[in-house]
Structures are given as structure tokens and as C-alpha cells.
């Protein structure tokens with residue numbers, strides 16, 4: 001099994017829709033650190049699981065310097081973003097989304 005992992009740094013704003021009082025319901029931003037892990041049993045004709053550049057184009061280009069509530073139809077929690085990444089990037093088996101050093105969500109297929 002081949003495994004590749006791409007690290008992305010993304011500046012983006014969001015607010016959360018919650019059924020309890022929270023400062024996070026107000027618009028605010030994070031410098032998100034995201035790790036995308038992809039796996040394949042065999043490599044493509046270029047000798048890759050997936051080009052790192054393609055991962056960047058699919059995730060960084062969509063999210064960087066955006067209001068995540070405007071570009072996503074779901075509540076943009078770290079968990080939901082991690083799931084969206086796994087569903088969007090070919091061969092993705094795991095996405096780790098860090099809002100900060102202490103706040104991390106992971107989705108694995």
C-alpha cells in the first residue's frame with residue numbers, strides 16, 4: 001500500500017450554527033492546518049497515488065481566504081470539513097483538520 005500526505009495552511013472565516021450559546025456562533029477566523037492522507041494499492045502511470053498539486057487545488061483553492069459558510073452548504077465544523085475533504089479528494093482515506101493546536105478533528109474512511 002502506498003500512502004501520501006499533504007499539509008495545507010488555510011486562512012478562512014466561519015461561524016457555527018449551534019443550539020446553545022457560544023462565541024463560535026459569531027463570525028471569526030482560523031489559520032487552519034489540514035493534513036490530507038491518500039492511499040492506493042497501485043500507482044498511476046505517473047508513479048503517483050495522487051499529485052500533491054491536485055490535493056492543493058481541490059482543498060486550498062476552494063477554502064483559502066473564504067467565508068466557509070458561503071462556500072459550504074453544511075455547518076462548517078472541523079468534523080464536517082474533514083468529511084468533505086475525504087469525500088472530495090480522490091484516494092483520500094483520512095483528513096485531519098486543525099482549527100488550532102488544541103482543537104483537531106479527524107475523519108477516516
Ligand SMILES: Nc1nc2c(c(=O)[nH]1)N=C([C@H](O)[C@H](O)COP(=O)(O)OP(=O)(O)OP(=O)(O)O)CN2
Pocket residue numbers: 016024028076077078079099100102103105
Ligand atoms: N467539536 C467541535 N467543537 C468546536 C468546533 C468544531 O469545529 N468542532 N469549533 C469551534 C469554533 O470553531 C471555535 O472557533 C473554537 O474556538 P476556540 O476559541 O479555539 O475554542 P476554545 O474555546 O476551546 O479555545 P481554547 O483556546 O481552548 O480556550 C468550537 N468548538
Ligand SMILES: [Zn+2]
Pocket residue numbers: 014024028029030099
Ligand atoms: Zn471557529
